Amino acid sequence: MTALDRILLADSLRIAITGGCGHCDTEPDELCAACGSCRCARHDTCTPPPNECPECGTTTFELDHAAADGSRPFPAWMCTGCRWGTAAE
Incomplete structure (x- = not known):
């Protein structure tokens, strides 16, 4: 070496x-602002969270990767206050 x-x-x-x-x-x-992933993956479908949640006004969001089982093939983010976001059900 x-x-x-x-x-x-x-x-x-x-x-x-x-x-x-x-x-x-x-x-x-x-790391990607939308999903928290590195450059090893493509980020064509990533949507970053807004600066402020339109539902409750908080500025803190949780980031999560795509679901491994394919149920959610895209990265997700959710508001820590009201749980609003791309992973909301």
């Missing part, structure tokens, strides 16, 4: 430990 390989491995590990993706080198603050 060369010095460069060790540097790249250390950087990927640092990114992964801090909440990013070491595989595609996506830093935690570079």
Whole structure:
């Protein structure tokens, strides 16, 4: 293992430990604003949450990935106050 390989491995590990993706080198603050995923996946269908919930006015949203069973094939976000959002049933 060369010095460069060790540097790249250390950087990927640092990114992964801090909440990013070491595989595609996506830093935690570079994750998709709509779904919270890295650049390993396409984000054609992502819709970011609004700045403020139109139902209750809160500005905090939960992000969730697409359902693995295919029941919800798109990333989702929901308001933490009233549960309004793309994953609402």
